[in-house]
Amino acid sequence: MLEVRPPPAPIEAPRNTSFISIAHLAKEYPGNKQIIHDLSLTATSGEFVSILGASGCGKSTLLKMIAGLSSISGGSIHIDGMTPENAREIMSFVFQDPSLLPWRTVARNVELALELEGLPRSLRARRVDSVLRLVGLREVSSYYPRQLSGGMKMRVSIARALATTPRLLLMDEPFGAVDAMTRNRLNEELLALKARQRWTTIFVTHSITEAVFLSDRIVLMRANPGRVLQEIAVPLAFPRTADIRSDPAFLGLVGQVSRALSAIHS
Amino acid sequence: MKSSSFRLPFLALCSMLLLWQGVVVFFDVPDYLVPSPMQIAALIPVRIRDLSSALIITAAEALGGFLLSAVVGVAIGLFFSVSAIIRRCFYPYVVLLQTIPIIAISPLILLWLGNGSLSVLFISFLISLPAVIVNTTQGLIGIDINLLNLFRMGNAGVAAILFKLRLPHALPNIFTGLKIAAGASVVGALVGETFAGSSALGAGGLGYSSIYALSQLATPYLFALILASSLLGLVFFFAVVVLEHLMVGKWHESVLGEQME
Numbered sequence: 001m002l003e004v005r006p007p008p009a010p011i012e013a014p015r016n017t018s019f020i021s022i023a024h025l026a027k028e029y030p031g032n033k034q035i036i037h038d039l040s041l042t043a044t045s046g047e048f049v050s051i052l053g054a055s056g057c058g059k060s061t062l063l064k065m066i067a068g069l070s071s072i073s074g075g076s077i078h079i080d081g082m083t084p085e086n087a088r089e090i091m092s093f094v095f096q097d098p099s100l101l102p103w104r105t106v107a108r109n110v111e112l113a114l115e116l117e118g119l120p121r122s123l124r125a126r127r128v129d130s131v132l133r134l135v136g137l138r139e140v141s142s143y144y145p146r147q148l149s150g151g152m153k154m155r156v157s158i159a160r161a162l163a164t165t166p167r168l169l170l171m172d173e174p175f176g177a178v179d180a181m182t183r184n185r186l187n188e189e190l191l192a193l194k195a196r197q198r199w200t201t202i203f204v205t206h207s208i209t210e211a212v213f214l215s216d217r218i219v220l221m222r223a224n225p226g227r228v229l230q231e232i233a234v235p236l237a238f239p240r241t242a243d244i245r246s247d248p249a250f251l252g253l254v255g256q257v258s259r260a261l262s263a264i265h266s
Numbered sequence: 267m268k269s270s271s272f273r274l275p276f277l278a279l280c281s282m283l284l285l286w287q288g289v290v291v292f293f294d295v296p297d298y299l300v301p302s303p304m305q306i307a308a309l310i311p312v313r314i315r316d317l318s319s320a321l322i323i324t325a326a327e328a329l330g331g332f333l334l335s336a337v338v339g340v341a342i343g344l345f346f347s348v349s350a351i352i353r354r355c356f357y358p359y360v361v362l363l364q365t366i367p368i369i370a371i372s373p374l375i376l377l378w379l380g381n382g383s384l385s386v387l388f389i390s391f392l393i394s395l396p397a398v399i400v401n402t403t404q405g406l407i408g409i410d411i412n413l414l415n416l417f418r419m420g421n422a423g424v425a426a427i428l429f430k431l432r433l434p435h436a437l438p439n440i441f442t443g444l445k446i447a448a449g450a451s452v453v454g455a456l457v458g459e460t461f462a463g464s465s466a467l468g469a470g471g472l473g474y475s476s477i478y479a480l481s482q483l484a485t486p487y488l489f490a491l492i493l494a495s496s497l498l499g500l501v502f503f504f505a506v507v508v509l510e511h512l513m514v515g516k517w518h519e520s521v522l523g524e525q526m527e
Contacts, residue, residue, distance in 0.1 A: 099413055
């Protein structure tokens with residue numbers, strides 16, 4: 001008998017409860033090369049945390065460790081009290097590139113996550129339709145990935161991640177490959193989606209403005225070995241629209257994060 | 267493809283045939299050395315029965331060798347993709363198999379399987395096999411790590427990864443292997459027939475008939491046999507191309523690229 005997981009209700013979790021708890025995390029590669037050393041981090045339920053840092057500081061490795069895709073050399077990761085491997089059912093991963101299966105249509109790509117979850121076909125169709133409507137891709141559901149623009153492909157990738165109604169969304173520079181205008185639009189769409197479905201998000205990015213626009217909190221990392229050096233809260237009110245990018249408070253935060261990053265790397 | 271794409275090659279062919287006919291007639295070249303295109307064209311309806319039966323025999327042998335190489339090649343590729351240890355142990359020998367001149371081992375095959383179609387089919391199979399294995403294996407293992415991680419995030423098992431990811435991903439590579447194998451299987455059958463072409467005197471496929479025609483200095487018929495062999499190779503190749511268009515044409519860029527050109 002297949003177990004059907006109901007979509008989680010939008011929960012306003014108390015801010016002091018850690019949904020993700022990472023303590024003294026370490027990652028070593030053969031030859032004792034330390035990628036991450038003594039990294040601790042928490043995130044409350046529904047929080048949007050962005051991770052900023054130079055290339056090679058271990059951001060993507062950290063994300064893969066949270067997903068259970070990369071082994072841990074020391075320390076611990078708990079997601080809602082579970083190990084990453086046991087928590088996979090409540091999380092989704094959005095990769096740097098859309099990672100779509102070219103032989104499947106948009107709808108069938110989104111359906112994949114539900115197929116792997118073991119959801120019956122009839123329920124899958126309904127869920128796919130609903131999530132495609134959510135991201136505005138219902139009209140192109142029968143298209144193949146080659147027929148879509150870069151931005152649309154990434155929206156399909158996000159739709160696939162959301163189809164399983166995750167409680168944790170891990171995003172590894174998802175908008176790094178699209179142009180600036182598309183990136184801004186996708187940022188706005190992502191926030192609009194999150195306002196409806198309140199998943200917890202760990203978002204890796206290189207863009208300071210993107211991090212400030214999306215996040216509740218920004219974590220700054222430095223390399224050799226990768227560790228957290230500073231956390232900056234983003235006290236801008238939601239909902240955030242495109243106009244906020246020219247707001248003095250927004251620009252002030254962008255400057256603050258930029259100076260902090262420069263200080264870390266100087 | 268536009269009709270103008272066909273027009274120029276067709277004109278070039280007609281020019282070459284005219285030149286050939288002119289040279290043979292002008293220099294009075296004996297037909298046992300080089301027959302004229304007109305002589306060959308006139309001979310085909312006369313010997314159509316012999317040509318057809320030879321063509322059918324070779325086509326059956328080549329088809330058998332091709333289908334066997336497709337089934338065995340894809341199966342071996344699947345084994346190689348699920349176990350890195352098996353792949354590391356045996357993959358070098360598949361590459362080695364491509365370098366063995368089939369002529370060198372043909373006498374051995376003849377010794378084990380005897381004269382006739384079975385030996386020819388086996389030689390055709392051996393020549394076609396490595397291309398299918400190599401291309402299938404490359405398609406099955408050359409998968410983007412993020413796609414594999416996507417399936418791992420969904421707690422997918424070996425079967426789900428194989429049938430929902432590796433196999434569809436490998437289809438374009440499999441077809442590349444099959445296109446090489448299609449031509450190779452016909453070559454294999456022709457080569458095989460020169461060694462083991464017939465168990466009955468005078469009755470055999472295109473390769474066997476070629477050797478027989480050569481011994482009789484029936485050069486115009488030899489040319490007709492070459493034409494039939496080329497036709498067979500083309501039919502095999504385009505049959506695979508059609509299948510490829512049906513199975514991956516909607517989504518794979520190599521096929522779409524051909525369509526756009």
